Amino acid sequence: MDSAIRLHNLTVNFDDRFALTDINWTLEPQQHWVITGTNGSGKSALAAVLAGVGKLEKGEVTGLPTSVGLVSFEAQAELIAKELKKDDADIMDVISLGTPVEEMIFDDCADPALARSLVEKFGLTGLLDRAFRKLSTGETRKVMLIRALSSKPDLLILDEPFDGLDANTLAMLQAHLASIIDTTPMVLVLNRFDEMPDFITHVAYMNAGTLPLTTDKQDDTAFNELYQLLHLKTTDLSVPDADASNALPALDPNQPLVKLNAATIKYGDTVIVDALDWTIEPREHWQLSGPNGSGKTGVLSLITGDHPQCYSNDIFVFGFQRGNGESIWQIKQFIGYVSTSLQWEYRVSTSCRNVIISGFYDSIGMYSKSTDNQKKIADQWLALLGMTDRADSPFNKLSYGDQRLLLIARAMVKHPPLLILDEPCLGLDDMNRQLVLALIEKICQGKTTTVLYVNHHAEDQIQGIQHYMALKKNHA
Missing domain, CATH: 3.40.50.300 (P-loop containing nucleotide triphosphate hydrolases)
Incomplete structure (x- = not known):
């Protein structure tokens, strides 16, 4: 040649x-x-x-x-x-x-x-x-x-x-x-x-x-x-089991995880989200897409309870009607959440294993003594990620992409009924983006967690996600 x-x-x-x-x-x-x-x-x-x-x-x-x-x-x-x-x-x-x-x-x-x-x-x-x-x-x-x-x-x-x-x-x-x-x-x-x-x-x-x-x-x-x-x-490895001794309260399997009835977000006369109806059933994986300013983050905040307008809307989440006396932590215990801002906040120098274990305690860093079973589950996650040899490596010394993988494992370690991945590929190069998408595919193959994958582009699809919601920008 x-x-x-x-x-x-x-x-x-x-x-x-x-x-x-x-x-x-x-x-x-x-x-x-x-x-x-x-x-x-x-x-x-x-x-x-x-x-x-x-x-x-x-x-x-x-x-x-x-x-x-x-x-x-x-x-x-x-x-x-x-x-x-x-x-x-x-x-x-x-x-x-x-x-x-x-x-x-x-x-x-x-x-x-x-x-x-x-x-x-x-x-x-x-x-x-x-x-x-x-x-x-x-x-x-x-x-x-x-x-x-x-x-x-x-x-x-x-x-x-x-x-x-x-x-x-x-x-x-x-x-x-x-x-x-x-x-x-x-x-x-x-x-x-x-x-x-x-x-x-x-x-x-x-x-x-x-x-x-x-x-x-x-x-x-x-x-x-x-x-x-x-x-x-x-790999033949599947998503590791949850810690039975730290199980979440059971949800009614016949009820939707999330139900938004004509949900609206507006600031003064500017309407960001207009009368959105959306129901998310258990183990029904969704992709939410739309351009900047279309209200993706606002809709997520309605679900998590972080948006001030969540109580002025008709929202049903994990069996709770918004505004009927539930605490924000009663809602958030059922949600795993990963975003770029979380990665910015997670600047501690704890080990990779401890980053995953911290998901059991919803903490940034480790402030409690972990159990042997939690360490075992964390090691199973590291094996799934192909990172066993980095179990004791400092989190803040890893590549940006490997940090993102570990934070997804941290969010999943309790097998939350709903895993929200807010622009999980933002800031990643092509290779690390492929790694994150491969892990999301693996999670979608599981039986316990519903994935809500949020991104800009509707065409950027993931195997295992069958339901799509595309928001449009309603204002100039």
Whole structure:
């Protein structure tokens, strides 16, 4: 590969089954990439574009090499399907035996000596006379790897190349790939970070058909954040249980958490929110969006009881009719709240573990002795966040994004019926924004807490949130 490959504003359709959208990506000569992301994110589709697959609908691709070696499950399935079609030959009273392995490997082979060496290393010598379609899935995979490696490609694309290989074969393949890094640029598609070869120089992260993040592997901070993101996205860990000894009072499951009846916020003659009807049922996740000045924070304040006009409105919250004698703390015990202003206030130098534990006491910092069970739950949250190794690190020494993650865990530790996340991504870069959104998705998968996610943009959607309220600015 003598020149860079550039994908500019690229939208590609794959038989209306899947689409990549607005892809911008540059691969320089001598770079070796891993494409990663969750299942269904578009990793294989992006790799396939480099092999000329897909219908280009917008943008452009430049610099694609003429010789590309591709190994993928899709290419493997297509090859086997072609072989099975040869069964149609029995119409002419000919029984097709299929193409033998030797022919599949050595016909049009650019480097027969390398192919023979790899056949021996892969343990396929005794299978050269066998029909390709009679091989096991793993054996078929090995044949495709040999074909690609011995084709002297200008670009080598390997989609999950290590799947199904035994330990010896895996080590042999990784050693061979390492031996050709000076002559052959590579793009690997991997689900697992622990399989990433040492020679990889860059990482591309796919999400829902888009390419939101690319990073140089030598950038330790960015690479560790990406590792943490993939941990959050793919971990089997779920939201830790609450502390049974510190349980919140039970709510009536048949009553809504919040009900606003024609709620209005106005200052003099200026109406900020006009006759808003809104009901939030238990475990019904909502996104509240709208521009600055549309009243998002005011509506939140009506719910939490912090707005002076909450008593002049018809508001029902957690079984309480506003203005009937309830205290603000009777309401707030059922709410977890995270905002940028809270992060500004949380300037103490306590440990990461203690930040989470402080959520049991609704305090900024720790002023009570924690129980063993509270420490255990906090450690479970740290494991979910991929931050176990930072349990005793000072909170104020963490990155802005990691602080935000910990404050969300702090708000969730009691499993409040309602978790309000007020612009939780404000001030975060793309990577930390992805981390926060991944944690919110994880919380939405739980069974106990309703999420109210507040942001500017209605299109910035989170998997698991099914209900949307968009406020409009009612004044100049």
